[in-house]
Amino acid sequence: MDIQTIKQRFNIIGNAPALNRALDIACQVAPTDLSVLVTGESGTGKEVFPQIIHQFSARKHGQYIAVNCGAIPEGTIDSELFGHEKGAFTGAHDTRKGYFEVADGGTIFLDEVAELPLSTQVRLLRVLETGEFLKVGSSKVLKTNVRVIAATNINLPLAIQNGRFREDLYYRLNTVPIIVPPLRERKDDIYLLFRKFAADFSEKYRMPAISLDNEAKETLSNYPFPGNVRQLKNVTEQISVIESERTITAEILNHYLPQQNYSNNLPVLYNKDSEDTHSFASEREILYQILFDMKKDMNELKREVHELTNGTVSPQPNITAKKVSDIFYENPEVSSVPMTIGHSNSVIGNTHITDTEEVKDESLSLQDKEIELIHKALKKHNNKRRLAAEELGISERTLYRKIKEYNIEEN
DSSP: OOHHHHHHHHTOOOOOHHHHHHHHHHHHHTTSOOOEEEEOOTTSOTTHHHHHHHHTSTTTTSOEEEEEGGGSOTTTHHHHHHEEOTTSSTTOOSOEEOHHHHTTTSEEEEETGGGSOHHHHHHHHHHHHHSEEEOBTOOOEEEOOOEEEEEESSOHHHHHHTTSSOHHHHHHHTTEEEEOOOGGGOHHHHHHHHHHHHHHHHHHHTOOOOEEOHHHHHHHHHOOOTTHHHHHHHHHHHHHHHOSOSEEOHHHHHTTSOOOOGGGGSOOOOOGGGSOSOOOOSHHHHHHHHHHHHHHHHHHHHHHHHHHHHTSSOOOTTBOTHHHHHHHOSSGGGOOSOOOBBSSSSBGGGSOOSOOOOOOOOOOOHHHHHHHHHHHHHHHTTTOHHHHHHHHTSOHHHHHHHHHHHTOOOO
């Protein structure tokens, strides 16, 4: 079947060479059972390619199941994909078939496959290699004959480097790669898609279709569309429903196109030596690091005072607040009020100070602090995970993953 017929059947608009190449690969790989990995930015229409592959394969009469891996909670995704036995966990009142068992002889489309937890990635790898899997709570090995097609908008090689995706699973899924081009690389297709969306909207709501003047066409074609086809459709529908004038000018169109920071696309100098050794994954880790630095500075200050009071360091006649500011500020001139400590009017040696306990350095590990905070939150809320997650400012799914990752025992 030629590409033009496929476009008409699946309602695909565009003549870009990169798009035609992706459709050609989908047609070539459809008759086989090879795994396919569809990659592309969000909103490019990756979900169409698994449907094309399934419809032109020998499995077209079998089940086709599309699974959004990012929408399933981490604690239940194994049960959703592979099924579970009765009593396998709280709430498992009946035996349930998973998607891989239901789709035996058909095709499974795993959308957002990079969102799978690492434990599930191991089980998926075994299914791809041997066709065998275990239900949750079962020791009986089941076999399935499914074709797996995966899609993601994440840079998987980078995710592998960061330890978020298994390298062996990547090579197993990436048997045949299909790259869906972003809309900014299909400039000639932008106006065609605009006309299609405008015509569909006018037909659905029985109103005249909008059109663009020449200047507006040029503006639309040169816009980068970070949201790709999905963003273009939303913009078209917004203009169709809001504007009473059916001929859209460039001035009107610009009101509906968010202004982009084009400086982000410019090349920049990269100095590896100046790169910070710390990589902060979230604002919470940045706050932790600031608090730990402040705690360390406070310990240093207490140690200085402790040495002075015990006489291990001979007190200087003019130790001022500059010493304190040296610890807390990069600019020691912030403090200007002198605080004399010495043998003059107020001698520390004759003053009894009870707080002389030497402060030991505490662990500055983010992992240790996370474990400590999780313990405190669980204890405060009597092991109620939902309330503890709200207290910590994270989702219940993330808290569950942290408890499993750090092997935290709930008292």
